[in-house]
Amino acid sequence: MKPRQLPLIEIAAELPIGTITLDRPQRLNALSKEMAESIVEALSRAKKYGFRVVILRARPGAKVFSAGHDIDELPQGKRDPLGWDDPLPYLIRAIEKCPAPVIAMVEGGVWGGACELVFACDLIVAAPSASFAVTPARLGVPYSVSGMLTFMNACSLRIAKEMAFTAKPMSAERAERLGIVNHSVPADQFESFTYDLARQIADNAPLAVSVMKEQLRMLAGAHSMSPRRFERVQGLRRVVYDSADYAEGIQAFREKRRPKFVGK
Ligand code: YXS
Numbered sequence: 001m002k003p004r005q006l007p008l009i010e011i012a013a014e015l016p017i018g019t020i021t022l023d024r025p026q027r028l029n030a031l032s033k034e035m036a037e038s039i040v041e042a043l044s045r046a047k048k049y050g051f052r053v054v055i056l057r058a059r060p061g062a063k064v065f066s067a068g069h070d071i072d073e074l075p076q077g078k079r080d081p082l083g084w085d086d087p088l089p090y091l092i093r094a095i096e097k098c099p100a101p102v103i104a105m106v107e108g109g110v111w112g113g114a115c116e117l118v119f120a121c122d123l124i125v126a127a128p129s130a131s132f133a134v135t136p137a138r139l140g141v142p143y144s145v146s147g148m149l150t151f152m153n154a155c156s157l158r159i160a161k162e163m164a165f166t167a168k169p170m171s172a173e174r175a176e177r178l179g180i181v182n183h184s185v186p187a188d189q190f191e192s193f194t195y196d197l198a199r200q201i202a203d204n205a206p207l208a209v210s211v212m213k214e215q216l217r218m219l220a221g222a223h224s225m226s227p228r229r230f231e232r233v234q235g236l237r238r239v240v241y242d243s244a245d246y247a248e249g250i251q252a253f254r255e256k257r258r259p260k261f262v263g264k
Contacts, residue, residue: 003049006038016202018051022058028067029058031113036087040094047099052202054098055194056121057105068112068135071253077246080237082144088113089144095120096217099210101201105194106130109169116147119154122213124181125197127190131169138167140249140261142240145233153220155180
């Protein structure tokens with residue numbers, strides 16, 4: 001079955017491997033609501049298409065894998081920008097719930113919410129050009145509790161803090177050394193290595209693989225947080241998304257200037 005194309009992505013099938021290519025170059029694959037819905041739709045069809053493994057990538061040679069959440073779609077304060085039904089959390093859950101393992105095949109810069117997207121994938125193969133920047137602090141955004149857990153599951157707490165507090169891009173080489181990516185491979189082996197890895201997984205028992213994926217998702221998310229603690233976090237996050245700094249971060253990006261944060 002030839003997979004139907006969806007807005008802002010391209011779907012290719014080399015059964016039993018499927019490839020989803022982000023295709024919004026004019027906005028550096030910024031994750032809009034429309035793009036997130038297309039990726040979710042494609043993942044929901046993985047079983048019907050016969051995909052035992054899904055590869056998520058940008059166009060070959062991309063300088064930016066994804067510039068993260070579409071900043072123009074961030075609410076202008078007074079509302080949680082990363083609520084349960086907002087596009088990015090909705091997309092992250094679809095990656096985690098897809099029965100087929102999802103391999104992030106990363107070349108170019110990965111920014112902000114796209115880091116959470118890539119880190120939520122089951123495996124990451126990085127080209128030398130890949131970099132990873134966790135950017136809430138750069139924009140003044142209060143990241144979500146589940147998003148912070150994704151980052152904590154991707155690396156040590158100290159590294160998660162460094163990435164979140166500095167918002168600086170991390171190289172593929174360092175990310176591999178820290179175990180954040182599974183493999184960093186030379187550019188001329190990037191395609192063949194990734195598809196060989198996908199085939200290795202696809203050759204195994206799909207039921208066993210998908211059940212182990214779900215087991216590991218549940219175990220990785222098995223953190224108890226009392227309602228009172230969760231409400232405290234939500235209250236702290238509200239102070240951030242209601243702050244002048246949050247509005248300044250977005251405005252500064254729009255005006256292509258450095259933000260001037262004042263701490264309120
Ligand atoms: O000015 P035009 O119309 O040509 O459009 C420009 C940018 O405005 C646009 N663009 C974006 N539009 C919406 N959302 C974005 N995230 C976004 N990023 C870029 O794409 C066109 C080309 O961008 P330009 O001129 O800046 O390209 P460049 O090569 O000079 O710089 C590439 C980047 C990626 C370094 C630069 O575009 C950049 O810093 N983008 C923002 C990266 C970022 O901070 N992403 C986080 C988004 S917010 C998010 O993901 C979470 C909510 S959080 O912040 O919590 O992590």
